[in-house]
Structure formats: structure tokens, C-alpha cells
Amino acid sequence: MVDQPQQADQRSFVRRRAVPLLAAATLTSIFVAAYFAGQTHALRQANQATTAQAAASGADLPSGLKLPTLDATAAFSSEKFSMATGFVSANAEGLFVLDHNSGLLQCSVMYPRLGQFLGLFVVNVHDALGTGKGAEYMMMTGLVDMPSSNSNPLASSVVYVLNTTTGMYACYYIPFNRTMMNSNKPQQGNLVLLATGSADPVVDRDAIR
CATH class of the missing domain: 1.20.5 (Single alpha-helices involved in coiled-coils or other helix-helix interfaces)
Known part of the structure; x- marks a missing residue:
């Protein structure tokens, strides 16, 4: 117990x-x-x-695998100037500068082998978009896929310019010659007006019926 x-x-x-x-x-x-x-x-x-x-x-x-790449362009506008970039060929880029006061649009192309601006193309956008006191502009570039040849050279980009006062816009292409760039020869010419339009078009109702 x-x-x-x-x-x-x-x-x-x-x-x-x-x-x-x-x-x-x-x-x-x-x-x-x-x-x-x-x-x-x-x-x-x-x-x-x-x-x-x-x-x-x-x-x-892995062998044969490549990551996708992004090719980007840029655009910027201020009170007096607009600036944009765009490819003129697979190896060269154009610098677009627009003077709002004079309407002068310049495309300067740097030759990558030489590191110098040896291509210059100009136009006055006032001829297509008009001018007026206090006019302001916006600008950007875009890609174009039109046939080109030595007799009809064409860059890979077009440039769009918008008159923000009137809403009118224009598209220009660049007669850029790749052969001259490959030969390190300078070139210059005029930007060519491709088309115009309006951001506020008058709709023709009879035409769309």
C-alpha cells in the first residue's frame, strides 16, 4: 500500500x-x-x-535563343522648340529639331562610323501648316515601309508635326541615301511633304452614308 x-x-x-x-x-x-x-x-x-x-x-x-529588344524613339516639346529622334536606317538615327517661331524643321543625321552629323534635311512647316501669333507645335516620328531605291532614297522614319493652335498636322519623309552614308559622303536636301490632315475635320455626312 x-x-x-x-x-x-x-x-x-x-x-x-x-x-x-x-x-x-x-x-x-x-x-x-x-x-x-x-x-x-x-x-x-x-x-x-x-x-x-x-x-x-x-x-x-541557350544556343540560338535571343531576348527581344526594344527600339524606342523620343520626343519633347517646349515653348520655343520641339525635338524628336527617329531611325533613318538600321544603323543611323536622325535628330529632328523644330523652331516654333521660324517654322524651320531640321533633321540632322549622325554617321555612326565617323561620329559626325553629315546628313542634313530641312523644311519650313509654315508652308503646310500656316503660321500665326502664338502658334505652338508638337512633333513625333514614326516608322514607314515604302519602297526605296538609289534614285528614290527613303529613310526608315517619317516625322509628324502638329500645329496645336489650328489642329492641322503634316507628315514628312526624309530622302536619306544609305549608300552615301556607307561611303562616308555628306548629304543634304529637303524634307518632303507626304500628307496633311486636321485633328478636327469637318465630317461630310452625305459622303459616309
């Missing part, structure tokens, strides 16, 4: 000691699991960053 209370006390003591030990073991397991999960996440992020950097630089790509 005396042994039974002693055994009961021993079992109660073991239970009281086992509960904290089990709790400590559980917490330790949680911390260890969280630590390794965090390390795995950090390694995954590092690998993703490395892969992104390699993709951006084009390194370590």
Missing part, C-alpha cells in the same frame, strides 16, 4: 517535467524550421536576381 502512493508521485513528477521538455522541443523545432525556410527563401531570391541579371545582359542563354 505504501508503494502505490510513491509510484503515483513519481508518475506525477515525470509528467510535470515532461511537459516543459516537450514544449521546449516543439519551440526548438519551430525555430529550426523557420530558419531553414528563411534561408531557402533567401537563396531562391538570390538565384532569381542572378537569373534576371544574366537575362538582362544576355549571358548564359
